[in-house]
Amino acid sequence: MTESRQAVTGDLDAMRREEHDLVVVGGGPAGLGAAQAAYDEGVDDIVILERDFELGGILQQCVHPGFGLEYFEEELTGPEYAQQFIENVAERGVDIRLDTMVLEVTHDRTVYAVNDEDGVTEIDAEKVILAMGCRERTRDALDIPGSRPAGIFTAGTAQRLINMEGKLPGEKAVILGSGDVGLIMARHMHLEGAEVEAVLEIMPYTGGITRNVVQCLEDFDIPLRTQQTITEIHGNDRVEGVTVQEVDEDFEPIPGTEYEIECDTILLSVGLIPENELSIDAGVELHSVTGGPIVDETRETNVEDIYACGNVLHVHDVVDWVTEESMIAGRSAARSLQDRVETREEPIEIESTEKLRYVVPDRISTVDPDREEIPLYMRVHAPMEEVFVTLSSGGEQLARTFERRAEPGEMITLNVDSETLAELPEPRLELDVVQREEA
Amino acid sequence: MTETITITCIRCPVGCDIDLEVEDGEILSMEGAGCIQGEDYAREEYRNPTRVLPTTVRVKGGVLPYVPVKTAEPIPKGELEAAVEELATVEVEAPIELGDVIVEDIRGTGVAIVATRDLPAAEEEPVAAD
Numbered sequence: 001m002t003e004s005r006q007a008v009t010g011d012l013d014a015m016r017r018e019e020h021d022l023v024v025v026g027g028g029p030a031g032l033g034a035a036q037a038a039y040d041e042g043v044d045d046i047v048i049l050e051r052d053f054e055l056g057g058i059l060q061q062c063v064h065p066g067f068g069l070e071y072f073e074e075e076l077t078g079p080e081y082a083q084q085f086i087e088n089v090a091e092r093g094v095d096i097r098l099d100t101m102v103l104e105v106t107h108d109r110t111v112y113a114v115n116d117e118d119g120v121t122e123i124d125a126e127k128v129i130l131a132m133g134c135r136e137r138t139r140d141a142l143d144i145p146g147s148r149p150a151g152i153f154t155a156g157t158a159q160r161l162i163n164m165e166g167k168l169p170g171e172k173a174v175i176l177g178s179g180d181v182g183l184i185m186a187r188h189m190h191l192e193g194a195e196v197e198a199v200l201e202i203m204p205y206t207g208g209i210t211r212n213v214v215q216c217l218e219d220f221d222i223p224l225r226t227q228q229t230i231t232e233i234h235g236n237d238r239v240e241g242v243t244v245q246e247v248d249e250d251f252e253p254i255p256g257t258e259y260e261i262e263c264d265t266i267l268l269s270v271g272l273i274p275e276n277e278l279s280i281d282a283g284v285e286l287h288s289v290t291g292g293p294i295v296d297e298t299r300e301t302n303v304e305d306i307y308a309c310g311n312v313l314h315v316h317d318v319v320d321w322v323t324e325e326s327m328i329a330g331r332s333a334a335r336s337l338q339d340r341v342e343t344r345e346e347p348i349e350i351e352s353t354e355k356l357r358y359v360v361p362d363r364i365s366t367v368d369p370d371r372e373e374i375p376l377y378m379r380v381h382a383p384m385e386e387v388f389v390t391l392s393s394g395g396e397q398l399a400r401t402f403e404r405r406a407e408p409g410e411m412i413t414l415n416v417d418s419e420t421l422a423e424l425p426e427p428r429l430e431l432d433v434v435q436r437e438e439a
Numbered sequence: 440m441t442e443t444i445t446i447t448c449i450r451c452p453v454g455c456d457i458d459l460e461v462e463d464g465e466i467l468s469m470e471g472a473g474c475i476q477g478e479d480y481a482r483e484e485y486r487n488p489t490r491v492l493p494t495t496v497r498v499k500g501g502v503l504p505y506v507p508v509k510t511a512e513p514i515p516k517g518e519l520e521a522a523v524e525e526l527a528t529v530e531v532e533a534p535i536e537l538g539d540v541i542v543e544d545i546r547g548t549g550v551a552i553v554a555t556r557d558l559p560a561a562e563e564e565p566v567a568a569d
Contacts, residue, residue: 053502063507063555064493077493079507079556083537163495166505191494191523210454214447215490219516404453404473 016121020095021045021337023111023125025102025278028057029319030310030326031131032085037330038129039092043337047095047123049102049113055089056082057133059319061160064184066211070320081319105130107283107303127305127333130279130293131326134272134311136181142270146233149240155181155269159188168192170265174242175199176230179207180317180409182269187216189267196222197261200244202229202251205383207269207409209317230266231258239264272315282306289358290314296347296365297374298332299325307333314360314377317411321377328375335368342367348427350376355433356389357381357408364421364429373415378431380406386436389414394425406433441467446484448477457481489513494523496541498558501533506558508541511551518546526552533560 021043024031027050035046054060059067062078069075072084089096100115111123136154153161153169159181161167171194175182178201186196199217204226206213217224225244231253232243246257274292276284284293285302292313293301299309309329310322335341347365352358359378378389383405389412390400401414414431441462448455457471459481466485472478483489491513495505514522522545531541535558542552 060556063495063509065491065509075491077507077509077555080537083556163507164503164505166495166497191492191519193523209452210447211449214449214454218447219490219519407452410452 014119016118017124018121019124020047020126022047022127022129022333023109023123024048024129024131025105025111026050026057026131026133026310026312027052027055027096027098028131028133028310029059029082029085029322030133030312030329031057031129032082032089033323033326034129034131034307034309034330034333035094036085036088036092037327038334039089039094039330041331041334041338043334044093047097048089049100049111050096050098051101053099055086055096055098058156061156061163062184063163064188067319070318071323078319085323102278105278105282105306107306109305126337127307128282129299129326129329129333130276130284130301130306130308130312131310131329132275132278132312134274134315136268137271137273139268142176142268144230144233147236149233149235149238151235151239151264152233152266152268155179155185155267158185158265158267162188162192168194169267170194170239170263172197172263173265173267174230174244174261174263175267175269177201177207177269177271178213178224178226179269179271180209180212182267183208183212183216185267185269186222187220190220190222194265196220197263198222198244199224200228200230201226202247203227205407207271209409229253233266234260239266242266272311274312274315276312279306279308279312284308287314287358287362290360292360294362295360296363297328297361298336298341298366299329299361300332300336300365305333305336314358317409321411321413324375325377332366346427348421348424348429350429350431352378352431353433355381355384356431359431368418371418373417374421376414376416376431378412378414379408379410380412380433381408383407384433384435387433388436390432390434391416392430392432393428396425398429402436444485446481448472448480450476450480459485461485488516490516490519492519492522493555494526496526496552496554497530498535499530499532500560501535501558502561503558506531506533506535506541507555508552509555510545510548511553514545514548514550518548522546522552533558 027048059078059082065075067076067081103112109125114120158169230242231245234241241262245253293308299307307329309326347363357379388400444459455473460467492510498506535554539554
């Protein structure tokens with residue numbers, strides 16, 4: 001016992017120590033985009049730390065088309081989208097470390113990573129970009145009564161099992177939650193030979209985009225049942241069925257509406273949570289709504305020289321926006337490394353009315369003459385039709401964008417002209433949503 | 440015999456519900472499209488609905504046991520399930536490159552099945568289970 005402890009201590013003393021300009025935590029689309037943009041802005045000492053055996057992140061299991069329409073202007077599958085960026089970082093000679101788990105990022109940018117070749121490596125980084133993505137809510141978050149049988153998966157886990165490992169998780173499934181991953185998995189389970197009994201959604205509307213409702217459910221006559229949820233899971237060793245109930249406006253089950261569905265599998269598609277354990281330990285402050293770091297327009301967090309982008313920052317519905325955002329982070333980190341960033345005396349705070357769930361960034365704290373516009377990303381609280389999203393300061397309207405239909409599931413972007421920011425009535429920007437008639 | 444069919448347009452996030460009045464396979468009239476794109480979509484979707492099929496194919500000797508594939512072009516919607524069944528019988532050998540043709544003509548549609556990623560060969564032989 002004593003001997004082995006000494007051996008461990010010995011290893012720690014021999015820990016590898018390195019210094020790098022930029023360390024990117026995560027080799028999914030956000031990490032890849034950030035690394036590429038930072039390189040193109042003139043930084044060549046970049047390390048990507050990735051815990052999986054390959055780059056690409058969750059895109060590798062998203063084999064369905066629908067990616068890249070904004071960025072590449074063509075419809076790609078997830079792996080196709082990923083491969084483009086994997087090739088880009090490889091061509092640029094970015095140092096890529098696979099099978100490497102980041103254990104800790106400190107507030108002064110020391111990154112501890114471990115893999116089975118190098119053991120633990122301590123990296124002293126000038127800049128760190130957090131790009132760890134997000135994870136799915138599990139059954140624990142839902143408090144569904146019943147025992148704990150096998151057969152309950154998150155939709156993403158099922159996706160990885162089917163598309164990468166070639167294993168069908170069950171034969172007869174109920175999907176709880178109608179987010180895009182759930183809808184896509186309904187189609188996949190069906191095509192791979194399983195029966196999908198229903199997709200249940202507690203809200204009065206789907207959490208996914210219309211295209212997926214049509215092509216994943218309607219194409220195969222899979223029913224979507226809104227304002228319903230699972231109130232009990234049956235089965236001891238394996239799921240045998242569920243009790244479903246309608247819910248009222250407060251999401252409380254309505255007595256007398258219960259019915260049973262026989263199934264051996266439950267897929268949960270009940271929301272994504274930014275993966276911020278490392279960020280919290282580094283002292284990064286998180287946003288109460290997004291669950292991701294609070295950042296300025298360069299994607300810098302409250303901890304100096306630590307940036308965040310992609311789904312670790314807020315959950316995006318389209319990977320193209322992840323790429324756009326990660327490139328902002330990569331470019332900003334690079335420009336800051338080169339002392340090309342001018343900080344504002346007083347940051348411009350960005351606020352929104354209660355009609356918007358959230359807006360990213362939270363503030364604008366730098367001046368960059370090369371930057372023509374700053375995109376603001378936001379989501380509405382509930383579906384609305386024929387609305388303007390307006391941006392004003394001190395009662396003066398500066399910009400607006402029209403949305404025929406605004407939905408919580410579809411992020412809205414409003415670009416702010418850099419020139420507009422030069423002379424604001426007050427150092428505050430306010431976002432609101434107004435009906436067309438009132439605008 | 441006239442009947443009404445509702446098609447949800449997916450060309451943009453608005454998702455207009457378009458009502459088609461049809462008789463003997465002919466579209467008599469159409470209502471509810473917010474733009475010309477929607478009308479085009481509804482016409483196409485009524486006459487010949489097609490989809491890109493994404494699925495996976497078994498791989499021998501690769502870093503993963505399956506490689507993702509898709510139809511190079513959309514195929515008729517009615518062929519999707521049969522195409523998946525046909526692909527369940529296919530096995531390819533690693534390494535595979537993105538764009539490699541896996542099946543030249545799926546279900547007589549004239550459309551190829553192509554790989555959607557590079558899949559390197561495994562460096563070591565996979566250890567036999569158990």
